[in-house]
Amino acid sequence: MIGHWGCVVVETNETIAQKKQRAKKILAGLRTLYPEADCALTHRNPLQLLVATILSAQSTDETVNKVTPELFRRLKTARALADVPREELEQLIHSTGFFHQKAKSIQGACRKIAEEFDGRVPDSMDELVTLPGVARKTANVVLGTAFGKNEGIEVDTHVGRLATRLELTWSSKDSKDAVKIERDLMEIIPRESWTFLGHALIRHGRRVCSARKPACGRCSLAKHCPTADIGETGRRTP
Missing domain, CATH: 1.10.1670.10 (Helix-hairpin-Helix base-excision DNA repair enzymes (C-terminal))
Structure with a gap:
């Protein structure tokens, strides 16, 4: 079959x-x-990895890695990502595709991180999947790569x-x-x-x-x- x-x-x-x-x-x-197999998305902290993983949906890691340096140079915190005008964020991530929905998810997740988690990406599955645009796949990437937790x-x-x-x-x-x-x-x-x-x-x-x-x-x-x-x-x- x-x-x-x-x-x-x-x-x-x-x-x-x-x-x-x-x-x-x-x-x-x-x-x-692949003894050194790791996440191919370029990131420096859990927030950057979370955003990059959201951007990677229906895109390629190579495309995302071309977008994120400028994105994170301009917008360094969850609050900054949440408050930036939607049109500006969409322009920055446009080449990754589905930029309207991705911008909505990123801002929704970052707003909740800023308001409910003191600006820090939560490090538990139960909390991560409450963020807009974050399901188990994204949560597994963040937990395993950024926090060293094998939750899935x-x-x-x-x-x-x-x-x-x-x-x-x-x-x-x-x-x-x-x-x-x-x-x-x-x-x-x-x-x-x-x-x-x-x-x-x-x-x-x-x-x-x-x-x-x-x-x-x-x-x-x-x-x-x-x-x-x-x-x-x-x-x-x-």
Whole structure:
């Protein structure tokens, strides 16, 4: 069965215990490949990372990293970001796309940070997801990268695609179901590796296991991947 993002979904009878053992080998392989895997969004503090993560939706890290230096040079605090005229903020972030909604989310989140959290980005999942425009994915990035807290696993398009191809998710038949995929990954991946896994899978998805032309022939994880031949056989969406 072929799922979203060119993912081949293969029905197996692998037990959870067997998945954990295979996941352990995959994790070891990722640590060898990407020992320094980290968030690609340029930032100096939790607030900058929060804003950059909001901007990264439907955009690329490269585009966001071109926008944020000037943005943060002009607007250094949550209060400054909340109070800047909306049109000025939209102009600064225009190239990231969907700038109307992103500006609204950034200002809503920053206003709440300024008024309810004394200008500091909260460091708990429960508080972060109360901020406008912040759901679990963004909260996981901020908590794991800025605060060193493994509260969950970031599931973006790359992580969803690779988790499905590697068959590290089983409750989801849809590789875009981030909630189920995250839940499955959290069950088989040690908590201390949750943040690293997200960063490493994103890198591997960009460099090797792409959506349309996965380079299975040069993938060092292929021996642990049940769908390792899709790059050669073309069993993916056109």
